[in-house]
Every structure is written in C-alpha cells, then in structure tokens.
Amino acid sequence: MIDQAVHPANTQAAEAALRRDLVRGDAAAASALPMLRYLVAADQSAALSEEILARVRGILSDIAGQLLDALIGTADRRAHAPDEIAVLTRAFLDDAALLAHVHAVALEWQLTERLQERLALDPVASPFVRDRIASGDASAHGFLSAQARWSQGQRRMALSVAELPEAVLEAVLAILRALVGAEPALSERASAVEREVRSSHAAVSNRLIWAERMVADLDPAVALSISQCGVTLFLSALALASGQVRDATVMATLPDQQARLALTLLAAGAPADVTEEQIRMIHGGTKLPVGLAGIEEWRAASILTNGATAQ
Amino acid sequence: MARGIDPDEWRDCAMTLGDGTILARAACDAHDRLLSADEPLFGLQRRCGGEVPGIVAIPELLDLVRGARQTRCPVAQVIRAQDDSDAISFWVEVEPEEEGCSIRVRSWQTAALVSEEGASGESRRRVTDRHVTELCAWLDAGQRLIAVASDSPELAQVVTAMEGGIGHCWTDFLQPENVTHQQPLHWRLLDGAPVIVPGSSRSWRVSLVPQIKPGFEPSGFELLLLSDEAASGWVPAVPDPIPVQRRGLVGQDLAPVLRQPIARIVANAETIRTRLAGPLPDAYAEYAGEIASAGKLLLDLLEDMADLEVVEDDSFSTNPDFIDLAEVARQAAGILGVRAREKGIVIVSPPSDDHAPALAEFRRVLQVLLNLIGNAIRYSPNGSRVDVHVEVEGVHARAIVADQGPGLNVSDQARVFEKFERLGRSGDGGSGLGLYISRRLARAMGGDLLIESVPGEGARFILEVPRDTEA
DSSP states (O other), X not given: OOOSSOOHHHHHHHHHHHHHHHHHHHHXXXXXXXXXXXXXXXXXXXXXXXXXXXXXXXXXXXXXHHHHHHHHOSTTOOOOOHHHHHHHHHHHHTOHHHHHHHHHHHHHHHHHHHHHHHHOOOSSOXXXXXXXXXXXXXXXXXXXXXXXXXXXXXXXXXXXXXXXOHHHHHHHHHHHHHHXXXXXXXXXXXXXXXXXXXXXXXXXXXXXXXXXXHHTTOOHHHHTOHHHHOHHXXXXXXXXXXXXXXXXXXXXXXXXXXXHHHHHHHHTXXXXXXXXXXXXXXXXXXXXXSOGGGOOHXXXXXXXXXXXXXX | OOOOOOTTTHHHHOEXXXXXXXXXEXXXXXXXXXXXXXXXXXXXXXXXXXXXXXXXXXXXXXXXXXXXXXXXXXXXXXXXXXXXXXXXXXXXXXXXXXXXXXXXXXXXXXXXXXXXXXXXXXXXXXXXXXXXXXXXEEEETTSBEEEEEOOOGGGHHHHHHHHHTTTSBGGGTSEETTOOSSXXXXXXXXXXXXXXXXXXXXXXXXXXXXXXXXXXXOSEEEEEEEOSSOOTTOOOSSOOSSOOOOOOIIIIXXXXXXXXXXXXXXXXXXXXXXXXXXOOOHHHHHHHHHHHHHHHHHHHHHHHHHHHHHHHXXXXXXXXXXXXXXXXXXXXXXXXXXXXXXXXXEEEOOOTTOOOEEEEXXXXXXXXXXXXXXXXXXXXOTTOEEEEEEEEETXXXXXXXXXXXXXXXXXXXXXXXXXXXXXXXXXXXXXXXXXXXXXXXXXXXXXXXXXXXXXXXXXXXXXXXXXXXXX
C-alpha cells in the first residue's frame, strides 16, 4: 500500500537516511578502486587472502559472542542475533591493536596448517615438545594442553579471550565499556564482566605465556628450528631472540616478507645456513635473498629497526 | 488439504490451465506455515524434516515465502533443495493472498547427488569432523594420551579422567563397544569405532587422524570424539519461528504460576499466625498476619491485573444469560457476610420475593456486585449499614449498593472509575482497578456503572444492565 500522506517530519528523516546511505556507498565505492588495484597487483596477497579475511571476521565474531555471553550471564543463555554480534565486531575493527593481533593469530594458524600438510609438522605436539613430554617436563604439559585448546579453537575460528595478550584484552574491555556506557544497567553488568574476565585471565597461563616459558632458556640452535619446535614455539623463540613483537614476527612469515624473515632470523642469532633452511621450510623451494652469510647479527638488527634508511 | 499421492502419480495430476502447467499448489499462512501442499512439494517438505501444516522446511522456499508475504508482492524463481538422495530444483511462483501466500510449482527436476569419494571427500570429512568434534585429544605413536581439549560440560568427567591419565592408552577412558581384543588395536581398526563415554547417554564414535610422514609409521594421532546426536545444552540459533498470538502476559502467563506459590505463602503464614504449628511470641504472630495479608493483597492484585487484560482486549465480550439481579445481589451479600460482620457492618440484601429479571452474564454481574459491596464494607465506618436493593425501570434493571461511608465530592466521583485511581488512599488493600474493571464489564454487557454521592452522606453505586423484557 502506498501511503499518500507522508508526514513532513518523516520526509526529512527519510531524506537524512538516504543521504547517510549515499555517503556510505560513496565511501565504499571510493575505496573499491585502490583495493582492487592492490589486490590485482599483489597477485595472491597472503596477508589478505579470502581465508585470512574469513578467519579474522570469524575470530572477531567469536570474541564478540564471548563478551555477549558474559553480559547476559548463564541464566538466560541464548544464541546471539547477528546484529548484536555485528555491533561489537564493527567496534572491534576500529582498534588497531586487536585487529593486528587477530590477523597475526589467523596467519599463525594458517602457517601451522600449511606446514602440517607439507612437512607433516604436528600443530600441537612437535618433535621437541614430544621429547620434553617424554622427559616429564611440567611446562611442556602446560603448553601442550594450551596449544591443543588453541588449535581446536582455531579450526572453528574461535579464540578465547583468555588467549589475548594483556594489552589487547584491555583494548577489548575498553570497547565494551564504551559501547554499553550509555545504559546504566548494562554498564554495571559490564563492570562485573570486566572483573570476571580480568581475574580469569590473570588466573591461567595462556598459550603464549607457556610458549615463552618453554623457549626462554632454550638453545637458539633448537629453538630456531621450525621443524623441531613447531610453528608456535618457533615464532615465540624468534620474537624473543630478535627483540621483536611476536605479532610482527608472525607477519614476517608471509611470502612477500622473506627479507624481513631473513633479517629477523639473523638478528635472533641464527647462522646464515640455519636462516636459509628455515626460510625454505616455511616457503618451500623459493629464491632466497642473497648474501645472507655476510650479515652480522647486530647489523641485521640495525637494518630491521631502521628500515630502508639504515646506513 | 495435504494429499499423499504416490510420487509416480503426481505427474498425471498436473493440471493444464489457461496460465500454463501447474504441477502442484500449496498455501501458507501468516506465519509462513505450509497449510496444504500437493505432491511432490508435500513429500519434499516431509523429507526436509517439516510437517504439513508446519513451517516451510525448504530453506530457499521459506525465504521466498517470507519475502513475498512481507512485501505483499508476487515473486517467482528457481528453488534449489536437496533431500536424502537427490538434488532438486523447481520453479515456484508465490503470490500473497490474504494473510499468507499461495504457491504454484511449475517445474520439478531431480538429479542424484554427487557423492564425494576419494581424497577430496576424505579431507572434507576430516574438516567437518574437526569442526564438530566435542573432544579433541593428541596421542603419541602408541596411541597414548599426551593432551586433551574439550569445552563440553557433558564430557567434563571423561576429560578429567583423561587429564589425570596422560601417558595411558586412550581406550582406557573411551572403551570401544563390541571390542574385547587386547587394546590398542591397529588405528585403522579403531578409526570410526563406536565408544562408550562415561557420564553421557549419547552414542559416540571416535575418528583417528594419523600424523604421518610418508613412508613412516604415524608419529602420533589426533583423536576426535563425535556424536550424531546434538548435545542437550545446544542453543538454537534461531528463536522459535512461530510467533505467539497476542495474549495477556499476566492472565495467561503469570497468574497461573504465581497463584499457587502465593496461596502457599498465605496458608503457611496463617498457620503461623494462628499458632497451629506451636506456641509463638505475639510479635511473631503479628508478623505472620502481615505476611498473610500482604499475600492476599498480592493475590487480589494478580486477579485484578488478569481481569484488566481481559476487559481491555478489543475482542472482549460477555455471554448474556437470563438472570435475576436480586438473586445475584443476595448471593454477593452472602459471600461477603463474614467480612461485613468482622467490621460490625450489616448488609441489607434484597428480600427473597424481590425480582429484577435481566439479560447479562451471571459471573460478571456477580464480580461487579462483589466489588461494589466489598468497597462499601472497606470504606464504611464500623457498625454501619450497607444497603443493596434492585429496581426495574424501562429497559434497564438496576442493582444499587448504598453505604454510609464518607461519600465522594463531584470531582472524585468523576475520577473514581479511572484506572489505578485510589483517591489518595493507600495501604487498604485496593489496587485502584476494581471500579475501572467493573465499569468496563458493565458497559461490555450493554449497561453501565454509575455513582451518586454527597460528601458525608455515603455513596450509591448503581449497576445498570439490560432488562429481560420477556420475563
């Protein structure tokens, strides 16, 4: 039925809504070309592959779901409407720290699966971890169960908030606080949720903490071998030894970041031959950066920090 | 209505009309429920897990029907569906009709589903298994546990046992059914085996994914515990799709569940107050009395709220009976006699030879009179008189309840019938709904409820209903 008598106020509201949609559409259209140019030129951008985008989206929704679960409480547990999830997920997208971490997690799992397929590298119990388990290492047990849970989660594009590094967790809680701030009843509940999440986060060691503990006093010759340690421990060891942030180390494993990976490995103290071997493991038989043998550890670190401007 | 036609027969039933060939017709209601369907649509609806009548179970068709109903625009498109063995595509036209939709099926094609075999099928199965598994364990080359992960509360018992038994063979915790052989068997024999899960009544099977370096024996396994039955704690993603008819929250939902516990509170408080359960200090007996009266107040309020919903509903109507207004008034006076005597109030009811034949619903008239007499008792001084009499005049029969209370001034007389109007009173057990409801009832019966009062000289409430002119 067509409503002939449109109220003037309604017309204004409708016009405003149309204008808003138009602006949004224009913004999307404007960004379409640069994105298209980038994606076509980048051939197959591993960092922005469809799988990775889907995984980032999935993990963000999962985190949103966990927060909503906590907000609602166990009494009237229910599945959340896609709209509710979307509101939180959209807010998450504005936070660089969270987004970067989730991206790194997705890439790490992708690498883990790829190496399982190509090198039969166990995603949970690598040869090194098996040895440690056999020798009754308690922290190896801790790491193993955490890694098993994480792997199972990643297969479902799920990431427990307990697995987030502290800074990222704080960012997530700040977003929650900002979103529910307008409603007094909700924000009271949100503070309770915040307390719960923080205390349960503090109570258990997550996977990354266990990994760090395991590689802390490990011989770099063992720790920097991805086929021995498995992807997770290798990345933690590499970050620790090269003094880089772990998420940045994960980004260095992308196919178009081989120079960065080589320098990171060198900066971590790996000899040139080990560095080459690791790159070959990660990327298959690719063309390696040349002249790695001549670059010393401190020099590699300096190039990494100062980038292209290094003298 | 739904017809069960032999699948081979429906082709012969196809009707050729002026507007082309129609293989089948169906109809949906305002809630997208399939009310009737011809074959082959009927059969597909059933094979997709739906009923007739029942919500459309073919996902694409449901979307289409819902869209057509909401936009009130006819739509036509190909629908793809699949049942146990076939992929089906058919052309449908959906046309909004009254509240729902009519559906016409114009073509019907089936093709056998392509079964996935070989490596791609295997890897897809593995991905699915890993996704739906409720417990995931890592085993070493000898099928001994090295780690276990699960977030299912149902499996908490077995997870605890497994965590405590790291290094033991997994079959110690998940006993394979029908296997008495010394464990562990070769992994290929155990892959897919049904297992008994302590603490769960569902049926389970395991899937063993070997960690293999080609040319070597497996260096370890991934154990997935799967069940084809959904977990009990499963939360449906979509809320119940059948919308509930607009109905009273209080009357139909709250009142039935609240009445019993409140009645129990009142009964127990009365028991305590009257010291039936043993001696008690006076103060506590008083508290119990207060609990009892608060409970009664709550019960009354509940009844009032439920009544309010009923009388405010647009579809509310009464069923007129041939009644004697005088007889109903005598009954109401009798019911409230005890309460009146407690305050030393005398109710003068119509003499037994007095009659006022009327056309109104008996229990509603009784409800109104109980409310009027109850109010009179509540707001009249102790030892006063409440006079109930009836009269017949023209097309009306009237019951008049007159008290000797403080009376109401003109502005209060206008307000007294408003919803939740208490005229400044509180703590006397009234909800402010009684007169509002009574007037709605009187008007629903084709009558009215009126007041005549002068401050200081009491009040007269007049219930007017249609007279039974044939009596």
